Amino acid sequence: xxxxxxxxxxxLVAATLAISxxxxxxxxxxxxxxxxxxVPFWLEDWQSRDISYQLDLDDPTYGFAGNVFARLYNNRYGxxxxxxxxxxxxxxxxxxxxxxxxxxxxxxxxxxxxxxGNRRLEAKTIYAGKGGExxxxxxxxxxxxxxxxxxxxxxxQLWYSMFNKKKVGLMARLDIPSSEDNINGSLKxxxxxxxxxxxxxPQEESAYIFGK
Numbered sequence: 001x002x003x004x005x006x007x008x009x010x011x012l013v014a015a016t017l018a019i020s021x022x023x024x025x026x027x028x029x030x031x032x033x034x035x036x037x038x039v040p041f042w043l044e045d046w047q048s049r050d051i052s053y054q055l056d057l058d059d060p061t062y063g064f065a066g067n068v069f070a071r072l073y074n075n076r077y078g079x080x081x082x083x084x085x086x087x088x089x090x091x092x093x094x095x096x097x098x099x100x101x102x103x104x105x106x107x108x109x110x111x112x113x114x115x116x117g118n119r120r121l122e123a124k125t126i127y128a129g130k131g132g133e134x135x136x137x138x139x140x141x142x143x144x145x146x147x148x149x150x151x152x153x154x155x156x157q158l159w160y161s162m163f164n165k166k167k168v169g170l171m172a173r174l175d176i177p178s179s180e181d182n183i184n185g186s187l188k189x190x191x192x193x194x195x196x197x198x199x200x201x202p203q204e205e206s207a208y209i210f211g212k
Contacts, residue, residue: 033168033208034067034087040200041071046193048073051082079189082175083197085209091171094137095126103128103135108183111138113191115198115210121147125187129180136186139173147211168208 041048052070069085095105108125115121126137141148145168174193178186198210 032067033170034069034085037069037085037205037209038202039069039071039083040197043196043200045075045077046073046196048083073193080177081189081193082173083193084171084173084175086171086173088169088171091141091169094139094173095128098126098128098135098137101130103130106180111187111190113138113194115194116203116206117195117199119210119212121194121210123190127178127180127183133177133179136176136178136183136190137173138176138187138190139171141169141171142209142211143169145207145212170209172209 048071050071052068067087069083069087071083072080073083074080095107099105106127106129108127110122111125113121113123121140123138123140126139128135128137174190176186176189194210198206201209
């Protein structure tokens with residue numbers, strides 16, 4: 001089961017990248033932020049493994065992406081999730097890649113997350129179901145330490161491209177295996193994971209991922 005879920009996650013992350021731009025583009029030059037972040041592999045209740053090396057960002061199809069942080073986290077209760085951070089010049093809604101993979105999408109209310117113990121972050125949530133199983137997706141976009149919606153993300157992208165300026169633009173996402181009748185439990189797991197891990201990342205780096 002774990003190997004099956006790993007294969008599904010890797011496939012969907014690759015689809016996330018590929019569907020964003022179906023034709024090769026000029027390679028996006030990122031600030032290389034993700035190569036420097038200090039996200040713990042182990043927490044009190046969690047351990048992880050890296051899966052980002054399985055994504056070929058040298059493929060011209062992924063020219064819009066600078067780097068990807070991708071880890072699978074498992075806890076002692078047998079629960080698991082994928083924590084993904086994409087550094088890119090442009091983003092698209094996760095509904096696109098999951099929908100293209102045959103999942104039925106159901107938008108859910110925004111989820112309030114507690115970051116580093118005292119701040120609030122509003123994240124988007126979607127349930128992607130197929131064949132009685134599926135994933136809870138929790139995601140947000142943060143550009144230069146500010147959490148933004150889709151409209152503002154496009155405006156910022158246009159502004160920076162016009163003046164050829166660099167920015168740290170990240171989409172963070174949790175993919176949690178979940179049945180539709182266990183969405184509330186998966187939302188609780190997302191809250192607990194983000195509250196735990198956000199407090200373990202250095203403050204300056206954390207601001208670029210979760211805002212300030």
